[in-house]
Amino acid sequence: MKDYFGYSGKVCVVTGAASGMGKATAEMLVDLGAQVYGLDWAEVKVEGIAKYIHTDLSQKDSIDQAFGEIPAHIDSFFGIAGVSGSKTDFVTTTKIDLISNKYICEEILPSRMSEGGSIAFITSTGGNGWEKEGNKNVYLPIVQANGWDGAVEALNKTLLPHLPGTLGYPFSKLAMNYYTIQLQATYAPKGIRVNAVLPGSTDTGLKDEFTAMAGGEEALLSHTGYAKRLAESREMAEPIVFLNSPMASYISGELLRVDYACTAEEVAGLAQPVQPIDLTAVLEHIQKMGQK
Numbered sequence: 001m002k003d004y005f006g007y008s009g010k011v012c013v014v015t016g017a018a019s020g021m022g023k024a025t026a027e028m029l030v031d032l033g034a035q036v037y038g039l040d041w042a043e044v045k046v047e048g049i050a051k052y053i054h055t056d057l058s059q060k061d062s063i064d065q066a067f068g069e070i071p072a073h074i075d076s077f078f079g080i081a082g083v084s085g086s087k088t089d090f091v092t093t094t095k096i097d098l099i100s101n102k103y104i105c106e107e108i109l110p111s112r113m114s115e116g117g118s119i120a121f122i123t124s125t126g127g128n129g130w131e132k133e134g135n136k137n138v139y140l141p142i143v144q145a146n147g148w149d150g151a152v153e154a155l156n157k158t159l160l161p162h163l164p165g166t167l168g169y170p171f172s173k174l175a176m177n178y179y180t181i182q183l184q185a186t187y188a189p190k191g192i193r194v195n196a197v198l199p200g201s202t203d204t205g206l207k208d209e210f211t212a213m214a215g216g217e218e219a220l221l222s223h224t225g226y227a228k229r230l231a232e233s234r235e236m237a238e239p240i241v242f243l244n245s246p247m248a249s250y251i252s253g254e255l256l257r258v259d260y261a262c263t264a265e266e267v268a269g270l271a272q273p274v275q276p277i278d279l280t281a282v283l284e285h286i287q288k289m290g291q292k
């Protein structure tokens, strides 16, 4: 039988491997014969992984330490961990959902990956509208800052840290969707691909927090289109495992929406569009509030 996915013996790093989509991804990779390194602040209980490494992705030193425990050569990176922002402030949410991925991909992976390597993130359809100028103007200074400290400094120079953690979620996902495309340009000359999966609402460890943020179960389900149910973690693991495999060797810079056509129907005008967040308007609003 041909091993189409080609993960056998490959070193794969999965963040967020303790729960939800990250756990489902780690399980699938183990089944496909990969050496899986699971980074999470909660214990990763996946039979057959090479190593669980306790990591706090909101701390640069913890990330450095974790990568010190992983073989020098990494084949595939799966940036999946994330928080909703309902239990963390804006800056911490952004460190976990955006800055940790940026730091790993800019400061660690360039010397650890070679041609044929692959990087994929789980971002979100909550980051739809990433291409709008009003959003770009707000997130670009952070995305384009240098290093961990530079990104945190750029964030702290704005009014964003005054916002609740729950707004750190769409902010980070808008930025991650842009960043995926920016990063593929950096990695393309090295023959390394970069992609992202943008899930719709999924039944994971974050379900209760997203249900509360949406205003109840019915509201959450109203964004599931014809599926009329939340996705399962496995249904996000499968596309991200595909994107990082040689099966997707001509796919890079792809933002793969896995939301049962919800976004596509909105774009086509077949469904009522959900207005994407406008970060510029949000910032203008808090500026006005501060002047009162």
Ligand SMILES: NC(=O)c1ccc[n+]([C@@H]2O[C@H](COP(=O)([O-])OP(=O)(O)OC[C@H]3O[C@@H](n4cnc5c(N)ncnc54)[C@H](O)[C@@H]3O)[C@@H](O)[C@H]2O)c1
Pocket: 015, 016, 017, 018, 019, 020, 021, 022, 039, 040, 041, 042, 055, 056, 057, 058, 080, 081, 082, 083, 084, 096, 122, 123, 124, 125, 126, 198, 199, 200, 201, 202, 203, 204, 205, 206, 207, 210, 233
């Ligand atoms: N569940 C959804 O409806 C949904 C929709 C769109 C996008 N997402 C995104 O999917 C990704 C995976 O989340 P999930 O839904 O599977 O939730 P989950 O809570 O089941 O898994 C997230 C994992 O990230 C880990 N994590 C969180 N903060 C961490 C930190 N500081 N350091 C180390 N590990 C940390 C958690 O311990 C957990 O194991 C996230 O990026 C999330 O934003 C989720």
